[in-house]
Amino acid sequence: MVLNVKKIIKEIVHEKAPGPPTSFSVFHVFFALELISEELIGRKRLSKKLDLGEGVVRTIINHLKEAKLITTSRKGCKFTNKGKKLWGKLEQIFPTRVEVERTVLNNSNYNFAFLIKNSGHKIKSGIVQRDAAIMGGAKRSIAIVSKGNKLAIESVSDDIKRDFPYAIKKLLRKISPENNDVIIVAGAESRIKAKRGAFAASWILID
Numbered sequence: 001m002v003l004n005v006k007k008i009i010k011e012i013v014h015e016k017a018p019g020p021p022t023s024f025s026v027f028h029v030f031f032a033l034e035l036i037s038e039e040l041i042g043r044k045r046l047s048k049k050l051d052l053g054e055g056v057v058r059t060i061i062n063h064l065k066e067a068k069l070i071t072t073s074r075k076g077c078k079f080t081n082k083g084k085k086l087w088g089k090l091e092q093i094f095p096t097r098v099e100v101e102r103t104v105l106n107n108s109n110y111n112f113a114f115l116i117k118n119s120g121h122k123i124k125s126g127i128v129q130r131d132a133a134i135m136g137g138a139k140r141s142i143a144i145v146s147k148g149n150k151l152a153i154e155s156v157s158d159d160i161k162r163d164f165p166y167a168i169k170k171l172l173r174k175i176s177p178e179n180n181d182v183i184i185v186a187g188a189e190s191r192i193k194a195k196r197g198a199f200a201a202s203w204i205l206i207d
Contacts, residue, residue, distance in 0.1 A: 005089050006206065012063045022058050025152040026203065027136065027196045030090070032060055032096070033069070037087050051192050093117060093206055098174045099194070100185060103167035105153075105160075108139055108187025112194040113175060114202040120145040120180040122205050126154045129184060129201040138186035138197020146177040 012029050019050055035041050035049055047057045061077060064070045069083035079087065096115035100106065106113075123129065126143040133141035145152050150159045157163040175183055182205060186197030 005086065005093070008067065008069075008086060012060075012067055012069075024050075024052060024060055027144055027199045028052065028060060029064075030199060030203075031062070031195070032057075033083070033087050033090065036070060036077050036079060036083070036124040037091075040078050046077070084142050085105070094202060096175050097195075097198075099191065100174060101170045103164075103170050105142060105164055105167045105171070106140075106185045106187050107192065109189055110191045110194040111185055111187045112198040113171070113183055113185045115175050115177060116182040116184065116199045116202050116205050117178075118180050119182045119205045120147065123154065123182060128204065132187040132204050133184070133197035133201040135187070135198040136200025137193035138188045138200075141184060141186040143201070144171075144177075144183040144185070146179055146181045146183075148179060151177070151183075 009026055013024065013026055024206070032046060033051055035046060043054055043057050044063060046061070047054045051055060061070070061072060064077070064083070065072065068080055069086060070077045070079055094114050094116060096113070098113055100111050102111055104107070109140045111128040123143050123145050130141050139159045141190045142153055144160065145154075151161060151168060153160060160168045167193050171185070177183055184198050184201045186194050186201060189199055
């Protein structure tokens with residue numbers, strides 16, 4: 001299921017010969033799907049939310065239509081049944097995606113968190129996820145792993161509730177991890193860069 005989801009989204013982003021290379025990323029496709037899942041949305045609003053030009057957004061919409069994930073009308077874009085199924089699978093993998101408060105653990109101007117289900121065993125040092133987040137536009141990130149009744153950050157704390165009680169209390173207001181789940185928190189100087197960084201670090205966990 002997971003590999004199929006990644007394959008579909010990568011194909012949407014892939015260059016369509018003989019045209020020019022795409023000027024959007026996997027993140028932009030994911031974010032566009034998220035926005036379409038929330039409301040009937042048009043190109044102008046998508047452009048503003050994605051922070052992309054209308055021409056690029058038009059290309060994204062065309063690719064989504066070619067993949068039979070959406071239909072369009074004067075009112076905007078909406079999912080087909082195939083689009084609903086794809087988004088449903090993505091929501092199973094990333095059930096929580098929220099902006100979170102600034103704390104001692106995530107002290108950037110903007111901080112965004114993704115909850116990734118059943119991926120704690122894939123986290124080693126957390127450096128790979130940090131590097132992916134930075135490549136995605138974030139300034140920094142942390143990977144929190146749920147292990148039994150504890151939450152841990154490799155090389156920082158094996159029990160965040162004990163060592164950073166105030167910070168984790170604020171984070172858990174919006175996120176409810178279960179055993180072997182991962183919380184990626186990325187910080188940046190803008191909201192969209194923080195979200196893009198958190199997505200990039202989370203995306204590599206579903207390989």
